[in-house]
Amino acid sequence: MKIRRIFAHRVELPLGEGSYKWSGGKSVTVFDSTVVGVETDEGLVGYGEVCPLGPFYLPAYAAGVRAGLQELGPHLIGMDPRDINVLNERMDAALKGHPYVKSGIDIACWDLLGRITGLPVCTLLGGRFGEQVRLYRAISQESPEEMSRKVQGYKAEGYTRFQLKVGGDPDVDIERIHAVRAMLGPGDRLVADANTGWTQHEAVRVVRAVRDLDVYIEQPCQTYEECLAVRRQTDHAFILDENIDSLQMLLRARGDLAMDAVNLKISKLGGLTRTRQLRDLCVSMGIAMTLEDSWGGDITTAAISHLAHSTPEEFRFTSTDFNSYVTVSNAVGAPQRVDGFMKASAAPGLGIEPRFEVLGDVLVDIH
Ligand code: MG
Numbered sequence: 366m367k368i369r370r371i372f373a374h375r376v377e378l379p380l381g382e383g384s385y386k387w388s389g390g391k392s393v394t395v396f397d398s399t400v401v402g403v404e405t406d407e408g409l410v411g412y413g414e415v416c417p418l419g420p421f422y423l424p425a426y427a428a429g430v431r432a433g434l435q436e437l438g439p440h441l442i443g444m445d446p447r448d449i450n451v452l453n454e455r456m457d458a459a460l461k462g463h464p465y466v467k468s469g470i471d472i473a474c475w476d477l478l479g480r481i482t483g484l485p486v487c488t489l490l491g492g493r494f495g496e497q498v499r500l501y502r503a504i505s506q507e508s509p510e511e512m513s514r515k516v517q518g519y520k521a522e523g524y525t526r527f528q529l530k531v532g533g534d535p536d537v538d539i540e541r542i543h544a545v546r547a548m549l550g551p552g553d554r555l556v557a558d559a560n561t562g563w564t565q566h567e568a569v570r571v572v573r574a575v576r577d578l579d580v581y582i583e584q585p586c587q588t589y590e591e592c593l594a595v596r597r598q599t600d601h602a603f604i605l606d607e608n609i610d611s612l613q614m615l616l617r618a619r620g621d622l623a624m625d626a627v628n629l630k631i632s633k634l635g636g637l638t639r640t641r642q643l644r645d646l647c648v649s650m651g652i653a654m655t656l657e658d659s660w661g662g663d664i665t666t667a668a669i670s671h672l673a674h675s676t677p678e679e680f681r682f683t684s685t686d687f688n689s690y691v692t693v694s695n696a697v698g699a700p701q702r703v704d705g706f707m708k709a710s711a712a713p714g715l716g717i718e719p720r721f722e723v724l725g726d727v728l729v730d731i732h
Pocket of ligand 1: 558560583584606607628
C-alpha cells in the first residue's frame with residue numbers, strides 16, 4: 366500500500382460567541398483550519414485537521430500549514446501510510462521542526478490505519494479506558510462579571526471543568542478568579558490559564574492574592590524559568606502548556622518537578638504519534654494531562670477524543686470539544702458533547718467523514 370496523493374482544503378470556522386480572547390489582547394473571530402487528506406493507491410483516504418490558534422499563539426500559522434504540506438508532501442508520496450513511525454522519521458528528515466505541519470498528515474495516517482484494520486483509533490492507541498471523556502470549557506477573556514455569567518451558562522450545560530483565560534491586567538485577573546470560583550461548587554475544577562501573559566512579579570502577586578482559593582495555575586509566564594520561579598512560590602496545583610513542546614522539555618520539567626499536570630496539544634507536538642509518546646510517558650511518571658489541540662473543528666475533536674479515551678482515566682485531567690465552540694461542522698461522525706462529556710467513536714479510524722460541501726477549494730494537491 367502506497368501514498369498516492371496528499372491534499373488539503375481550507376475551511377473557516379467562525380466562533381459561536383463571536384470571538385475568543387486571551388492574554389495580551391490576542392483574539393480570533395474566525396479560525397482558519399486545514400483539512401488534510403492522505404490517499405492510498407487503493408483509493409482509501411484518511412483525514413486530519415490542523416488549526417493554529419491564530420498566528421500569535423504558538424510558532425504556527427494557518428497558511429504555514431499549507432506551505433509546509435507543499436514542502437513535505439513530495440517526500441511522502443510512495444510511502445506506506447501504515448508504517449507511521451517510518452513516515453514520521455521521513456517527515457523529520459525532510460523538514461526540520463514545524464511539528465504542526467506534520468500533525469495533519471500523521472493524524473490522517475492513523476485514520477487510514479483504522480479504516481484499513483476496521484478499528485477505531487483509540488483501540489490502536491492502546492484501548493478505551495472508561496465510558497466517556499470529561500470536558501472543560503475555555504472561558505474567553507472578558508470582564509469578571511461576563512466571565513462569571515458565561516461559566517454559569519456552561520455549568521448549566523453540564524460542564525464541571527472551566528479554564529479561565531487570564532494573563533491580562535493582574536488586578537482584574539485576581540477579580541476574575543475570585544468571581545468565578547465563588548460561583549462554583551466543590552466538585553467543579555477551575556484553571557486560571559495566563560497563556561504566558563504575566564511577567565514573573567505579576568504572576569507572583571496573582572498567586573498570592575488567590576492563595577486561599579481552589580484553583581490551578583496554568584502557564585503564567587513566557588519562559589520556562591519564569592514559570593519555574595512562580596511554581597516555587599505557590600502551593601497551587603501547577604500546569605505547564607506552551608513550554609512543553611517536546612519530549613526534552615517534558616523530561617526537563619519533570620526533573621525540576623516544575624508542574625503537577627501538563628497540557629499536551631496534538632499539533633504542538635507534531636501529531637498523534639508524538640503526542641502518544643509523551644502521553645504514555647506522563648502516565649508512567651504519574652502526571653495528569655489536558656489532552657487537546659490548539660484549536661479545530663470536528664476532525665480535531667475526533668482526534669482528541671481518541672487520544673483522551675485511550676488514556677487511563679486518572680491521568681485525564683481534561684480535554685475539550687472544539688467542535689461545540691464553532692458554527693461550522695467540517696465532518697460528520699464527530700463526538701457530540703452530552704452533559705460535559707464526549708466519547709470516541711467506535712467506527713473505524715477517527716469515525717468521521719468530511720463535509721466537502723463546507724470545505725473550500727483544494728489548496729494543496731501533491732501526487
Ligand atoms: Mg493552556
